[in-house]
Amino acid sequence: MKTMQNFFRNCTSLKTIPTSFKIPSTVTIGANMFLGCTALETLPDTFVIPSTLNTINHIFRGCTNLTGDIYFENDPEMDIGATNIFLETTKPITIHSPASQVGQISNIPTNVTVVIY
Secondary structure, three states, X not given: OOEOOOOOOOOOOOOEOOOOOOOOOOOOEOOXXXXXXXXXXXXXXXXXXXXXXXXXXXXXXXXXXXXXXXXXXXXXXXXXXXXOOOOOOOOOEEEEEOHHHHOOEEOOOOOEEEEEO
C-alpha cells in the first residue's frame, strides 16, 4: 500500500485510534487521512508520523476535538509536504518534531505548540 489518502476522511464517529494502529512504512501519501474526523479526541502515544510519508497536507484538518501529542519520526532526511495539517483544530495540540521538519510545516495555528527534539 502506497497511499492512505482520505483513509478515515469524514469518519465523524471515530473517537480514538487503537494503540496497535501504525502507518505502514510502505505508505508515502497520507494527505487528508483524518480530515473531518470531528469526534477524534486523541492519538495513542505510539502514533508516529513516519519519515516515509512525504505528503501529509490536511492530515488533521477539521479534527475539532483533537488534543494531545503528535510525534514525527526523527529522520533528518525526511522531506514532507505539510500544508494546513492542523487547520480548523481548536484544542491544544503539541507536535514533537526534529528541527529539520519544523520548517516544512506551514500555517501552524495558535492552538498548536511545537517541541523540537
